[in-house]
Amino acid sequence: MAVRHRPMRANDVRECVEIVAAHPIVGPRYGDAIADLGPAWLRLLYSDGFCARAVIEETNGAQVNKLAIGISVFVDDEFLRETKTPPHFWIGPELAKRVARGHSPVLSHRQLCEANALGGLNLMYWTAAARSEALHRVDLPGVHMAAALEYQLGYRLKEVAGQAESTEHLLRRRNGGVLLWKSSEGGYSEFSQDDLGAIVAKPHLIGMTRELAFTRTGSWVGSLFLLYQPPKMGFSRSEQRLLLAAIHGKTDQELSDEMLVSFATVKKTWRLIYDRVAACSPELIPGNFAADDGANTRGKEKKQRLIAYLREHPEELRPVSRKLLQAGATQSRHSRPGYTVL
Numbered sequence: 001m002a003v004r005h006r007p008m009r010a011n012d013v014r015e016c017v018e019i020v021a022a023h024p025i026v027g028p029r030y031g032d033a034i035a036d037l038g039p040a041w042l043r044l045l046y047s048d049g050f051c052a053r054a055v056i057e058e059t060n061g062a063q064v065n066k067l068a069i070g071i072s073v074f075v076d077d078e079f080l081r082e083t084k085t086p087p088h089f090w091i092g093p094e095l096a097k098r099v100a101r102g103h104s105p106v107l108s109h110r111q112l113c114e115a116n117a118l119g120g121l122n123l124m125y126w127t128a129a130a131r132s133e134a135l136h137r138v139d140l141p142g143v144h145m146a147a148a149l150e151y152q153l154g155y156r157l158k159e160v161a162g163q164a165e166s167t168e169h170l171l172r173r174r175n176g177g178v179l180l181w182k183s184s185e186g187g188y189s190e191f192s193q194d195d196l197g198a199i200v201a202k203p204h205l206i207g208m209t210r211e212l213a214f215t216r217t218g219s220w221v222g223s224l225f226l227l228y229q230p231p232k233m234g235f236s237r238s239e240q241r242l243l244l245a246a247i248h249g250k251t252d253q254e255l256s257d258e259m260l261v262s263f264a265t266v267k268k269t270w271r272l273i274y275d276r277v278a279a280c281s282p283e284l285i286p287g288n289f290a291a292d293d294g295a296n297t298r299g300k301e302k303k304q305r306l307i308a309y310l311r312e313h314p315e316e317l318r319p320v321s322r323k324l325l326q327a328g329a330t331q332s333r334h335s336r337p338g339y340t341v342l
Contacts, residue, residue: 001060003067003139005147008053013041016055016069023129025200026092026165033093036100041071043099048319049074049106051123052151056130056143067137068130070144072152072162074112075124079105080161083124086183088203091163092127109319116156117324120210123152123224125162128169141172145220154314157225161207167196173206177219181205188212230325231315233280239273240317242266247307247317270303277306284309 008016017038021027030037044050056068073095083091098104107115115121130140161181164170171193179188180199188207191199208216213225235243238259245255252270256263277285285302310316 001058003056003058003143005054005056005070005143005150008041008045008055008069008071010042010045012055012066013038013045015066016041019066019069019131020092020127020129022132023165024132026127026129029090030093030096033096036093036096040096040099044073044104044106047106048109048112051155052148054144054147054151056140056147066131067134068128068140068144070128070147071126072148073124073126074107074115074121074155075105076107076111077122080122080124080159083161083205084181084183088183088205090203091124095124095126113319113321114324116318117321120156120158123155123157123160125160128165135166149223150314152224153227154316154318155224156228156230157210159207159209160221160224161205163204164200164206167200170196170200170206173221177216177221178206178208179212181207229313229315231313231318231320233276233316234322235273235276235316237319239269239276240319242269243273243307243310244317246303247310273306274302281309 017034020030020037021034027034045053051074052070052072054070055066056070057064057066099106112121128144134140164173174191180191181188188209208221210225213222216222217226241259242255245258250258252266253263256266274285285305
């Protein structure tokens, strides 16, 4: 038997809602809002603001059993401010109601691209829930963490926030570096293990900011901030989609079928990608590979080199405004000593 994670699909939504509804702590938090959860997820399912939509499942031959889910989104500054302002509320149900009813605080594609190029993004953990028989499995936290890193690294984050689903979950988050928001102090601070039950029993907020991450190196949540690098390739969104699928092992024919484009278009997109890489990082793909289209041995090696690089640099595959990113980089250079900004 193997445990793996993958992105949620439309036909997963009903069962994933059932996992949330049956959870002994998370389910009661939703109340009537559980009816909004499915429509909300379907509305967001393929949007960029729906950052992580991980389904964790166990496979045993042809049999597949969903064990848990982990959902996070990028939200606007106003919603984050609301979560910090008393009286506090349960984030998951509030997000479900607002998204399902057309008042979504989840960022649009344009908003996400702009924030990812400039000030940074607010990453909000929506919910994490497991089936009752899987609640205490020791292998799930590791798979949850692997999914979080895969889906969340590579973004320019300014704050990460959310709520805990149980005292065990809160303890793992605390050990991973998150802090407790204290409205009376107007900031995040440490909390003790003795407080865990009282914290989980009522609406609360845990998280970290980019500024705090630089003072608390070594924490897991801090790595989401500290491992970020600005992208340098400038791939288009269609190029990014093809590369993301290729990273997950799709063949060119499968890419053609999945992206609903011709096989020739896939080949053309690969050539554009290699031209862009050669211009930005010529050392990544040696010149004697330049003319290959991926069909022969050297072409396959070229693709492998690029995919290996992208696994280490997920920022290259994240939505971003290239225009704003370039403008910000130019202003940063001109702001160094020896320059005058006009």
